[in-house]
Amino acid sequence: MKKLILSISISLFLIACGSVKKTQEALNTGNYDLVINNAINQLKKNKTRKRKQQYVHLLESAYAKAVERDLSEIRFIQKERNPEKLETLYNLYVGLDNRQQLIKPLLPLPILKEGRNARFTLNDYSEEIIGAKDKLTAHLYEKASLSMLQNSGNKYTYRKTFDDLRYIEEISPNYKNVRQLMEEAHAKGTDFVLVNLNNITNKVIPKRLEDDLLNFNTYGLNDTWTVYHGNEIPEINYDFGLILDFRDIQVSPEQIREKQVIKEKQVKDGWKYALDTNGNVLKDSLGNDIKVDKFKTVRCELYEFTQFKAAKVDGQVRYVNYKTQQLIDAFPLTTEFIFEHSYADFDGDRRALDDRYRDLITVRAVPFPSNEQMIYDSGEDLKARLKAILTRNKFRR
Structure with a gap:
């Protein structure tokens, strides 16, 4: 120890x-x-x-x-x-x-x-701190006010001015008209992005899907300096365009695939007396007759049916600079939605089936979804892929 x-x-x-x-x-x-x-x-x-x-x-x-x-x-x-x-x-x-x-x-x-x-x-540095703060606040305010009056049109300048004004608000809250200037600088420094759908597939895109794709409030992509609009607001001069081109939409025919499965199993089928080699009933230690289970082989033919239908949407996302009318970048966007439903019927002794098939024979066929519903159901994956593209690729001037 x-x-x-x-x-x-x-x-x-x-x-x-x-x-x-x-x-x-x-x-x-x-x-x-x-x-x-x-x-x-x-x-x-x-x-x-x-x-x-x-x-x-x-x-x-x-x-x-x-x-x-x-x-x-x-x-x-x-x-x-x-x-x-x-x-x-x-x-x-x-x-x-x-x-x-x-x-x-x-x-x-x-x-x-x-x-x-x-x-x-x-x-005691209180007087020095207050004096330095007052001079700094006045300097930053003068610089920010001049920047706003010059109306340069450079969004990065407005963003820097916004940062200066926010710092003034932090060290000298409610100083003059700083909050008003912050709102103005923020508005002038923000990039507004207009999102459009362009359907060149000769197929109808469900209105619900279009509304969902253009509802950018659900994407969580808006940040301090970027705002997405799915519907154009006339008084806003948009900086960028995000165009979602639907180039091909394919919906497969409705299919029912059939598979036959034969199952056999040994199952308990009553009991019988245990006999010795001479044909006499065996006894246990208490003198009681010994009984043993009887088994037999049961057979079942199962017919498994699978309803199948698929929808595939091919497109691309294009970034466009509206100020220069130039294409910034383009990315492929593809998604597929599959409808699959299984059910079964049988002929023979159901005891031969395992649990999966027993559950399956209780299920019945269901109506196939319409083509419109199939295309709409692909929307959730389409939104997720679109969001991933936008998150990875911020707008570049």
Whole structure:
């Protein structure tokens, strides 16, 4: 037991040493916040234990270096006066405040050998944060407003403007008319896709299937910047077209396939007395007559019928850029739906049949689905394949 305890202790010591070494390496390479996070996690429990002292030293050193690094960058940005660096300035002040908030719950942290507490410079950055936020908000608002006034027609520009406006809403909620501008930027940055069906098969596509295929609310494909419409809205200038071409629809004739199966089985058929070699009835240990089961072979002829009908739809999906009137890409789209129904009749002793055939003889023939129903029933698989194509292949300009 002592050896086991010693082994566990050595293992824990080695693990701890490895953790300290990695944290020290992070400090040496300038990854100060990783050091701080590792040290804080180690000191959350039993921060005064001797083996945790290394983490106190690492935390004190990493914190001081991280603060000095951030303040140095802040001083440079303030001298540079580049408005594009305002977001960096704001994030630096927020980072300084967040870092010290992580450390505050652990304080004081004693350094036992030196008889003192670890030193951490804590400041109130609220005024700096508010000031940087106000300047950043004003800058982003001015840039976004100018972008909207220029009316470039470039959807990616509007999307970038939308991101800036959303960031303003995040740090300065309800600032001026930001929400109104967000709606406008979103509308101008959105790609609208018109979906059409093109039937060149000389066969009628069921209206229900057409409605289902064009009901893009059920596909779950709409995202922040792409909206699909199955029905054209006149006031919208569509960016792309998605055209589903039906090129061939085939429905097989109604078929009934017949198969004969002959089954034989040994079944129990009453009982008889067990006899010895002399023809006398055998007795058990209690003197009772011994009875044994009688078996006979039964036979059954089964006629299995299978109703069969198939529908196959061949087509393609075409992506079209309506702005340039060019074909972007095309993908084949094929699906097949099979109707199959089995039932059976028999002649002979049904006891010869296994469970599957016993169930089958209770089933009767059913009406074949119409051609229209067959084509419609292929729609679910068609929708799944169409969705897979659209998911894998986003619109490209």
